[in-house]
Amino acid sequence: MSEMQNKDLRGHVEFLQANELNSISYSFGDLSPGLRAFELTGTPSSDSSLLLNGSPLWRFQEDVIFRSDIEILILNGDLVINSATLCRGDYIFIKAGEKVIDFRTHNGFELLWMSNGPNDWIIGDMASKACIASINSINAIEMPWMPSPSYEGRPAEEADPALGVKILRQDPETTAYTLMTRQQPGWVDRRLEAHDTWEELFLLQGDYLMGTTGIINGGAYIFRPPTRPHGPQATHKGAVWFCRGEKEIDFQYSNIDWAQDQVDEYFSFMSKQESEMIAPWGDWWGE
DSSP states (O other): OOTTOOGGGSOOEEEEEGGGOOOBOOOBTTBOOSOEEEEEEEOTTSOEEEEEEEOTTOEEOSOEEESSEEEEEEEEEEEEETTEEEETTEEEEEOTTOEEOOEEOSSOEEEEEEEESOOOEEOSHHHHTSOBOOOOOEETTTSOOEEOOOBTTBOGGGSOTTEEEEEEEEOTTTOOEEEEEEEOTTOEEOSEEEOSSOEEEEEEEEEEEEGGGOEEETTEEEEEOTTOOBOOEEOSSOEEEEEEESSOOOOEEEOOTTHHHHHHHHHHHHHTOOOOOOOTTOOOOOO
């Protein structure tokens, strides 16, 4: 299965809260490795994104290969893959068909698991003959925030300086991207925006006004098909997002007459709240 296919099988998820999901029994191919899975979007036979929990000392003792490309972001705990120990904030990409021979945890974990194709695990002779995957991790927390680069429809000089970006991965052929964004307190965009790519968003911390959806908080998940308009957008105390798309993002803007009232009401409402920034998986803000 080539990277970033079958996205048409995923429906539009404008908003769900990860900490309100029920755990499901999720079969990886013919295997049941004892993981607790919270399904964000997709199905086992197509692209899917899961929130996975593993108990302390969980171990998968067989050699395994993944039928599809896999992306992992460690939210809490640790995960050992091919003798590489991943910790909170580590991001990795494992190419389809490469072998994992060491798959376990010391303290348990909570992570985002994103399959770019069927979520099948393969063991046996096929796995034994595969090349061992090289685990090249990037710690998303330790990376510096950079100004937004230029994108079609939004040149770098037009990007709000209150917006920071960390590019975790961009495929040189498909331009598929994985990145993080940070909006400083008080950031606002009163326009509707749309993109030619689908986009997948996970709010790691903060509060956010997301158009007519209203106020969402850390742990919110969104999957939008291409060309789906959304906005206006704003944040009171700041926000950090994890973001993915099937090709380099573009920006198509339009204006709406009720945006100013929505933004004003949001900031008025939030100014009366005394709660701290919601960060279910700790601080991702950085310097």
